[in-house]
Every structure is written in C-alpha cells, then in structure tokens.
Amino acid sequence: MLAVGVGAISEGGGVSDLTIPAAIVLGLGILRAALDAAGGRLAFQAARRELTAHRSAATAALALRSPLDSARPASGLAASMLGEQAEAIVPYLQRFRPARLKASVVPLVMFVCILPISWVAAVILALCAPLIPIFMALIGWRAKAASEKQLAETGGINAFLLDRLRGLATIRALGAVDATALRLRGDAESLRVRTMAVLRIAFLSSAVLEFFSALGVAAMAVYVGFSLLGSIDIGTWDGRLTLTQGLFILLLAPAFFEPLRELSAVWHDRAAGEAALAALKDLASSQQTILGGSDAKPCISTGPASVEIQGLVFRHGAERRAVIDHFDLSVAPGEHIALWGASGSGKTTILSLIAGLAPHEAGVIRVGGIPLRDDTADGLRRRMAWIGQSPHVFAGSVIGNIALGRTGIDGHAVANALRNVALDEVFTAERVAAVGEGGLGLSGGEALRLALARMMVGEHADIILADEPTAHLDAQTAAAVTDALLALAKGRVLIVATHDPVLAGRLGRVVRLEAPARRVAA
C-alpha cells in the first residue's frame, strides 16, 4: 500500500490519493500490533502450562524413587533443575517455537509475492536465505552442547552448596572451611566460563544472521536502485522495474529477513530450553521405584494386621551381593518384635521392603494376609506408620510439623499427642512453639518424640515400623521414647530395628539377623 501510494504521487497524483493506502497501512499496523500482543500472551500461557506439566511429571517421578536407590539425584541438583533451570523452557516455548514457525512461513510468502515482479530479486533472496539456516544449524549444534554443560555445572554447584551447608558444623569442626571455600570458588569460576561460552555462541549466532540479512537487503537495494536509475534493465518478467514495484520489493526485503533475525535473537533459547527439557526428562526417568505410588488409593485392611515374609531376597543392583538372602519372618497380630543384628545386617532394608519402598527380587511379603505387590502396596501402606532414625523436622510451627497438612487434625488432637509423648512441657507458652530447619532448636530425643506425635494424630495405622528409635539417646530419653512407642503400639504390630538391648528386652520377641540378613534364632 505504501508503494502504491508513493507510486501514485510520482505519477502526478495528489495527497488525496494517499488517504486510502495510508488508512490501510495504519489499520494493518494496529491489527498486527494487537495480534502480536495477543499471540505473545497466549504463547506465554501455553508455555507456562507445558512447564508445569513437565515439572509435575518430574516431581511425581522423583517422589516414586525408592529411598534405597543410591542413584537418586542430589537434593540441590533436583531443586535447581526443578526450580531454576526448568524456567529456561518458557522462553524456548514462548519465543523460539513461534519464531521458528514464522521463519518457515513468512519468508516463503514474501518470496512468492516478489517472484512475479522480479526474478533477479527472487534469486537474491533465494541465495541469501539458505545461508542463514545452514550457519544457524552449525552454531546450534555447538550451542546445545555448551548449554548442557552449563546446566550440569549449575546443578552441580547447587548440589555441592546445599550439601556443604547442611554439613557446615562438620566442616567447621574438622577445619575444612578453607578447602570447601576454595572448591566452591573453583566451581563458580568454571560456571562463569561455561556461561560465557553460552553467551559467546548466542552473540555469534546473532552476528552471523545480521550479517547475511544485511547482505541480502543491501544486494536488493543495489539492484532496485540501479534498475530505477535505468542502469540495469534485466530481472523483471516484462519491461523495466517501476517505482511502485521497486519500492514494493525494497520494503518487502527487510520483512523477508525479519523473521530470520527474530529467530537468531532467540536461537540460544532453543539450546537452553532443549537442554532443560532433557534434564527434566532425565530427572523423571526412574531406575528403582517404590511399589505402587498413588496416594489416592484407599486403605486395604481386610484382616487383622500381621506380617508374613517367606524366602525374601533383595540386592542393591543386579551385580551386587544379596543384602537379604532367603529371609523368613512371621509377626502375629498385636505382636511386638525387635530385629536385632550387627550394623549392615539389613534391618533397615527389611523394614523398607515391608513398607514396599523398593521391589524385592524374590519371595513374598504378606500384610494382613494380602501379598504386597505393585497394585496392593498403596492400600497396604496406609495401614503402616514409619519412624526413622532421624525423622525430618520441617521449619515452621509445631502444629504444622505434626499435622503435616493432613485434614481433620485440629489443635486439640495435637495437644493430646504432645502430652502423650511428654512434649507438652517442652513446647510451653513461654517457649516459641516453632522449630527451625532440620529440627533446629530440638534435641534428638525431642525430634523423635515429635515424630511419634505425628503418628498418633494420623489415621490409626495398625502396623508400626520403627528404625532404631532410641539410637544416640541417653538412657533416660531412650526410656521416655520407648514408653511413648509402646503406648502407641498397644494392640498393633510393632517391628523395631534396634541395637538397644533395653528396648529389645521390652519387646515380645527378638529376631536375630546375620549379614546378609537371614534369621538365625527366634
């Protein structure tokens, strides 16, 4: 329209001849801006939806991984991938994909518009345009590798930082602060180098594209200019190039390269986005998973709570020796037993297998007479409660720590539970009823009793699995924890892995293990 308007003026027309083309140009401009804005918004929303879906899949897969799987990614690495690095997917989906679509359609349309006017102009475009994707593909190949290395470095430094922050007291106690700081500085320097490599490639890709598009537009301007001056009279299908045609070609040439330039501006988004997608997929790929894995399944409690184990075999990895080798056990309803054995004899592993936290290689586990399998594990697990050696205490209020977001647990139930585990005197009104990260502000025994209180307020599990609940406690605290545990376990099955002779002595039966775990005496 602009070319038509200018052409009309050059042929002696007045300003009034410009009104309609100018109005159309203005209208199209406004329409384009509105469509661009709406398209950008829709693309952003779609990208965020897809990111959420990828994040949910990776989080669900992480939650399904067995706690016995030593190949599980480090917490810092997983947190960095899920939180920070996954965000690279948004610009990839929001900017790169639409830009790629535009770059594959718009130049073609421009080419088809220019070809009927001048074949020389079409040839210039046809020669310059393919150079751009060829160079971008070459650069993109390097960019992907650089982005993957940068992501791995970022994840690594996050994992290292989180791990060392958790172990700060140990590092300080052993005088390893300087060595840790040096390692961190080295990692940060390496991350800087990798980030600069990614940026270098991003700038290089933009420069290459700008160069070829500028070359294309300049060649077009030279051709059109000399044609209009009359120095060249080839290139059109018939006669000489008119001012309207020349202007039309000149105005379309930058528009031909514009989507390609846009593509180059977001080229590095592709490398970062694809690397982040691959990392999330990697995170979601599980090797060793728990049995079942759906919280929505209802409790299976058809018969009285009992545990039967026959010929149980388990190993950590196909090439490793069996940690549990043809182990048998029978626990009657209401029975309290101690699993007793040397460190490494497989007590924790047996508890984990009863809870279906890893698939066993051979043998059968029956809970309340029902075999523990993938399809029954969720329902059977709802009958069980677990107390570990060092239960995780979250930063926040005591009530929140005990209720853990479960419905139907009110302040009254929490107060009762605290009284039952003798924590009501610890969390008095004078003392702030909030605890720090990892149980900061609580002693080891108090944290264990807090874990017992969690069990008391929940759905009433009738099988309690306790992994060394009195380890590292003084005799008095161990006695208090044992009292609370036995009170809680009254009328229920209690299986305790322990080294504590006092605790074992208060249980109905002691099952001795030798490594690898077999029963040696009952």
Ligand SMILES: Nc1ncnc2c1ncn2[C@@H]1O[C@H](COP(=O)(O)OP(=O)(O)OP(=O)(O)O)[C@@H](O)[C@H]1O
């Ligand atoms: N994730 C794992 N990957 C590989 N081997 C493991 C893993 N977890 C435990 N093991 C090995 O399995 C064996 C049994 O470990 P388990 O934790 O069940 O022993 P335990 O009797 O509970 O020991 P402790 O009394 O010291 O807690 C040990 O030799 C241990 O090194």
